[in-house]
Amino acid sequence: MKNEYSMKEAIMFSHKMAQLSKALWKSIEKDWQKWIKPFDLNINEHHILWISYHLNGASVSEVSKFGVMHVSTAFNFSKKLEERGLLTFSKRENDKRNTYIQLTKEGEELLLETMKSYKPESNSLLEGSMPLKEMYGKFPEFQDLSAVVRKMYGDDYMEIFERTMSSIEYEYLDEDELTQKTQESNSDETTSE
Secondary structure, eight states: OOOSSOHHHHHHHHHHHHHHHHHHHHHHHHHHHHHHGGGTOOHHHHHHHHHHHHTTSEEHHHHHHHTTSOHHHHHHHHHHHHHTTSEEEEEETTEEEEEEEEEOHHHHHHHHHHHHHOOGGGOHHHHHHHHHHHHHSSOOOOHHHHHHHHHHHHHHHHHHHHHHHHHHHHHOSSHHHHHHHHHHHHHHHHHTO
């Protein structure tokens, strides 16, 4: 089958995606690091807590795949979180091959505290997207980008992505609910002492 694109088109598309992706990631990375710095977390650790929370526990391989990190990276950062008492490792009766991680009460509380401390007004990506939100009444949905990612990472990746998005949508209806969830987490800890 003959290519349906020219070499020039392929190079221009690849270059455009590389430049735009790198610029976006640099901004996202800077904002993310600034957001979680007070909690003594790095991006990989925060992402692991987030994935585990929204998947209600996850295998290390799921964390690796969805966190777009090597399995050893997912495991090693999870181990650091376990040492801090923020998550636990386990095997499942019906699946002895995979190692699963589950947030502890302290891990859930820390994640909820990070969510509560999120400041939309200091997020570059959000700020950059506001003209589109104002014009169309919603943030960009990136359907083309989702289709490209699906082709590159597969249906499993997108299924995990959709599960976490659904979890966020149903778990956090508004700021008051997040505050309430944080307070419930704190009061559960107080009553268990």
